[in-house]
Amino acid sequence: MQSTTYFYAAFLVQIVTISGFIPWWVKGRLLTMMQNHPPADYPKLYPVSHDRMQNVLQLFAGFNALVLVIGLAMLAHLYWGSQTDLLGWDNQGGLTVYFLLQCTPFWYLGMKGVKHHQMMRVLNTNPRRSAPLQPRRLGDRISLSWRMMIAISLMAYIATVIYMAQNPFPGFAGYWNILFVLGLNAFFAVLMYFQLQGRKTDPHLSHHDRLQQQHLICQLLLLGWVLANLFLTINMWLAKLDMRDWNLVVQSLYFTLIALIMSQSNVQEPNDYSVYQTAPH
Numbered sequence: 001m002q003s004t005t006y007f008y009a010a011f012l013v014q015i016v017t018i019s020g021f022i023p024w025w026v027k028g029r030l031l032t033m034m035q036n037h038p039p040a041d042y043p044k045l046y047p048v049s050h051d052r053m054q055n056v057l058q059l060f061a062g063f064n065a066l067v068l069v070i071g072l073a074m075l076a077h078l079y080w081g082s083q084t085d086l087l088g089w090d091n092q093g094g095l096t097v098y099f100l101l102q103c104t105p106f107w108y109l110g111m112k113g114v115k116h117h118q119m120m121r122v123l124n125t126n127p128r129r130s131a132p133l134q135p136r137r138l139g140d141r142i143s144l145s146w147r148m149m150i151a152i153s154l155m156a157y158i159a160t161v162i163y164m165a166q167n168p169f170p171g172f173a174g175y176w177n178i179l180f181v182l183g184l185n186a187f188f189a190v191l192m193y194f195q196l197q198g199r200k201t202d203p204h205l206s207h208h209d210r211l212q213q214q215h216l217i218c219q220l221l222l223l224g225w226v227l228a229n230l231f232l233t234i235n236m237w238l239a240k241l242d243m244r245d246w247n248l249v250v251q252s253l254y255f256t257l258i259a260l261i262m263s264q265s266n267v268q269e270p271n272d273y274s275v276y277q278t279a280p281h
Contacts (some may be wrong), residue, residue, distance in 0.1 A: 003245035008079060010252035011095070015071035018102045018259045023064035026109070026266045027057050037273055044204050045276040047119035056112050063105040071098060091248050099255045109266070117201040124203045142192070146222045150185070153229035157181050160233050169240050181232060188225040192218060209270040216268055220261055227257065 034053065039046045046053070074086055074094075086094025142150075161177045168174075195217050200210050231254045238247050 007248045010249045014252045014256045019064045019068035022263045042276040121203045157233045204275040206272045
């Protein structure tokens with residue numbers, strides 16, 4: 001009963017944080033940026049009209065509000081209704097499906113951001129192109145401390161799998177778990193690689209701001225990388241100790257934490273806005 005109460009609380013925090021607080025914060029930061037840098041003074045920042053950009057943010061907010069209501073309805077039905085599982089399904093699966101639904105408005109905003117930058121590139125009439133000569137390698141962005149944390153969290157999971165293989169519990173997938181986590185770690189490494197090697201999406205972004213952007217996103221990916229390994233390790237130990245109900249609490253809090261971390265990339269602003277002016281002022 002205690003784990004169930006904590007699950008309800010964690011799920012409520014997940015609903016309100018991801019579909020309420022974060023969208024309000026992201027929308028507010030972007031609207032403030034647009035207010036402080038109007039089209040008349042920063043025309044290169046607006047490959048589409050100011051009103052169209054505001055409409056995108058309104059749709060983003062409305063979609064999140066709908067997802068928020070759906071989440072609250074799911075929680076109310078679970079708490080007061082006769083149903084014992086989210087969506088009439090397994091709670092863990094229901095949590096994952098709802099989290100993916102919560103991510104959908106952010107994917108929409110991200111796709112609009114990519115298209116926005118593509119239009120910037122199409123409208124960019126400056127024939128000059130520049131590229132820094134400094135090397136961009138994973139080792140340049142991943143400090144020794146981060147590499148150690150990744151290695152320790154990965155080895156902790158692998159050691160857990162080896163132990164569980166000698167002392168299995170119902171539902172344990174054996175050494176296939178190691179293959180899965182190696183694939184997950186490779187996925188994070190590929191994301192890091194493309195973040196460093198890919199061209200900047202905003203053609204006007206200054207070199208300094210591009211480095212700042214890369215640094216932030218790499219730090220967020222590294223933190224998410226370590227947390228993913230730790231989350232999988234904790235989940236396996238909870239299953240071994242027959243505390244699967246607490247898995248739901250950990251999973252919901254993990255989703256909330258990951259959303260808070262990744263939302264940082266949605267509100268990053270450049271330091272040099274002069275690049276969006278027609279001419280230096």
